[in-house]
Amino acid sequence: IVAHSLYKAHAFLSSGSVVDRIRAPEPLDLGQPVRFLDALAGFAAALALFTGIGWLFGYTPAADPAVLGLGAVMVMGVMLLVTQGLSGATRSAMLGRCLAGAAVVTTLYFALQAGARAVLGSAVPQIPTPDRTGLAVVLVAVASFAAVTVAQLLAPLWLTRPGFQAVRIHFANGLYANLVWNRMIGAFRIASR
DSSP states (O other): OHHHHHHHHHHHHTHHHHHHHHHSSSOOOOOOOOOHHHHHHHHHHHHHHHHHHHHHHTOOTTTOHHHHHHHHHHHHHHHHHHHHHHHSSSHHHHHHHHHHHHHHHHHHHHHHHHHHHHHHGGGSOOOOOOOHHHHHHHHHHHHHHHHHHHHHHHHHHHTTOHHHHHHHHHHHTGGGHHHHHHHHHTTTOOOOO
């Protein structure tokens, strides 16, 4: 929750710079497409960091499926960071910084999990082992984040295609689900007096 809050605060506070970049005379850099091997190496590095640091903190898939399910989503975010380090022009310097940042983020994830467990102790009930439905929900959540990660990796390829630009508007508006919901609950009706 804290990481999400910081991310949203950064997005809000840096939103003004987007206007400056659009008004700038030079074209925006849409980024280079990510090579498949770079993405695969980034995923392997993120998974290795997660597994190794998790092992150091004593987390195993059998004992803590919820922590590891949420961690799988974090692995995808770390993968994007490492993949950017692999794709840059100054690979060695950038890769070292990206791997160090990924290691810090992964260590903080497990440290916060361990800290919360130590502070809260028995005050919070133990997370039950998920049944088939619970596992299916976790798998759907992880698969959704995996799809978003793949879309982020492929975005530089798609941004120049007219078909994607046409569809992007609809996805940016959430496929108008909010509009449909507001109509269903009558949010647009004018109250009579």
